[in-house]
Amino acid sequence: MTKLLEVDEVKKLETQIQKGLEEYTHLTVDIPDSKKEYKRRFNLINEEINIDEVEFDDFTEDIFSLTVKIPDTKKEYRERFGI
Amino acid sequence: MNYETKESLKSLFIKLAHQIIGLYSDELKVYIYHDELTEDIFYEYEKIKEDIKNNIIDAEFLADRHKIAAFFISSIMKKEPIKIKVNKTDISDNELSMLVNFNLSIVFANYVIKVFYKKRYNKELKIISPKSYDDKSKKTYNDQLFTLVRDIINMEEKVLLLTLSHILFLIEKYSECMQNK
Known part of the structure; x- marks a missing residue:
């Protein structure tokens, strides 16, 4: 037997669907206009970037934020890295 | 990559290697990194790049900054330039040598991306690495990245390194979004 939904339930569903559609639109990939564009975007024809000089500042802060903490024991090592 | 870029990256790499060693010197016995190993790393990078280029059957293949970074991660992990002894x-x-060299590779890879990003867009990018971790498994964001890199470099198929370059792209875009928030 078909169950009739209350009005507020229908409205809630509509909102959910609308929200879902918005997310879907946001997540879809634009269709490329040409094969050349497709290849450029998805198949590795990228510009190689040549730079004349490399500048870098003090990177101590970055080193701390990007490095992995050394585990104290083999057990910890195994747990964290799934050996 | 032109000569000047390569030489600049080499000096950056040596500086980073010494900083990473300094970071762990209290905790571990670290054998000092030999600057000459830098040549091996850069040679290995070229080798990986050529190998992938030949495997994807695309004559127009050129590396962008994420691929350059991914290839360097692989070459550093393969050569393991920092030798350590457990204290x-x-x-x-x-195992520890792999971890310390991973740290060097990921910091260097992020600098490669930052430097090339700045040249391309003329603005700074700070690569974000969230500190949070999963309470239950104690895994951090960087732990996950380490596991991924270890798995990828242990596989025979070098083309899989392109997967890593896509992930580096996503990390860069995530950092960009957070920066512009």
Whole structure:
């Protein structure tokens, strides 16, 4: 037997669907206009970037934020890295 | 990559290697990194790049900054330029050596991306690495990245490194979004 939904339930569903559609639109990939564009975007024809000089500042802060903490024991090592 | 860029990256790499060693010198016995190993790393990078280029059957293949970074991660992990000996822990030299060299590779890879990003867009990018971790498994964001890199470099198929370059792209875009928030 078909169950009739209350009005507020229908409205809630509509909102959910609308929200879902918005997310879907946001997540879809634009269709490329040409094969050349497709290849450029998805198949590795990228510009190689040549730079004349490399500048870098003090990177101590970055080193701390990007490095992995050394585990104290083999057990910890195994747990964290799934050996 | 032109000569000047390569030489600049080499000096950056040597500086980073010494900083990473300094970071762990209290905790581990670290064998000092030999600057000459830098040549091996850059040679290995070229080798990986050529190998992938030949495997994807695309004559127009050129590397962008994420691929350059991914290839360097692989070459550093393969050559393991920092040699260590365990001092305090019961973990093997090999396992810890892999971790320390991973740290060097990921910091260097992020700098490659930052430097090329700045040149391309004329603005700074700070690569974000969230500190949070999963309470239950104690895994951090960087732990996950380490596991991924270890798995990828242990596979025979070098083309899989392109997967890593896509992930580096996503990390860059995530950092960009957070920066512009």
